[in-house]
Amino acid sequence: xxxxxxxxxxxxxxxxxxxxxxxxxxxxxxxxxxxxxxxxxxxxxxxxxxxxxxxxxxxxxxxxxxxxxxxxxxxxxxxxxxxxxxxxxxxxxxxxxxxxxxxxxxxxxxxxxxxxxxxxxxxxxxxxxxxxxxxxxxxxxxxxxxxxxxxxxxxxxxxxxxxxxxxxxxxxxxxxxxxxxxxxxxxxxxxxx
Numbered sequence: 521x522x523x524x525x526x527x528x529x530x531x532x533x534x535x536x537x538x539x540x541x542x543x544x545x546x547x548x549x550x551x552x553x554x555x556x557x558x559x560x561x562x563x564x565x566x567x568x569x570x571x572x573x574x575x576x577x578x579x580x581x582x583x584x585x586x587x588x589x590x591x592x593x594x595x596x597x598x599x600x601x602x603x604x605x606x607x608x609x610x611x612x613x614x615x616x617x618x619x620x621x622x623x624x625x626x627x628x629x630x631x632x633x634x635x636x637x638x639x640x641x642x643x644x645x646x647x648x649x650x651x652x653x654x655x656x657x658x659x660x661x662x663x664x665x666x667x668x669x670x671x672x673x674x675x676x677x678x679x680x681x682x683x684x685x686x687x688x689x690x691x692x693x694x695x696x697x698x699x700x701x702x703x704x705x706x707x708x709x710x711x712x713x
Contacts, residue, residue, distance in 0.1 A: 531565045538562035543575050550611045552579040578607050582618060585625070595626035597645075600625050623652040630661065639668035 542558030545551040556649035559568060559576045568576070585599030600622035603610060616624075630645035643665040650658055 535562050535565035537683050538565070539572050543572055546575045546579045547610070550613045550615065552583055552612055555579055555585075574606075578603055578610055578618075582610060582612060582621075585621060586594050586612065589621070589625065590628060593632055596625035597622070609659065619652060623649045626652075627658065627661075630665070634661070634665060637668075639665050640670075643669045 539562040542555045542562060544555075545558060546553045546555035549555075556576055556579050558571055562568065562572070573595060581599050583602045585596045585603065588595040588599065590596075601616060603618040604622035608617060610618045626645045626649040630642045630649065633639075633642035643662065646658060646662040646665055650662055
């Protein structure tokens, strides 16, 4: 009978210990891989509850995002955006929180797009990063990408249409021709035979 009690009790205790340790490693110590491992072992003794499942899934997404860090920023943005929206302060062993990793991935993606001269797309990434936490270097990147995305158009000042006004000016009388007289009038030619 004692053996039967131990056979039932020990797996339950192991499950509880591994489950608790796994969740604690993920949430309190930033040991994401260790927590995932412990939760995987606990799952051998019984199904995980919702809190443990969420902790494991968020830790996995965080690690997936980290695997793309600096190499494929668009994928890092995709994974860290999910973790940051659900658990912004989940952190890894280095102390980086999910929200800061997401911001960093946005900056990396913005820089990559700027190097490719895709200024409007870079502006969107910088703007998203600034909504998390602005700083001076980011503000200058944001301004430059905004300027290059929508450069100012040259403005043409319209020249006033010239108007001409005729102003009579008196310069004296025009030279007068002698008035025709009867003797001065030419006569029509006459035909003579």
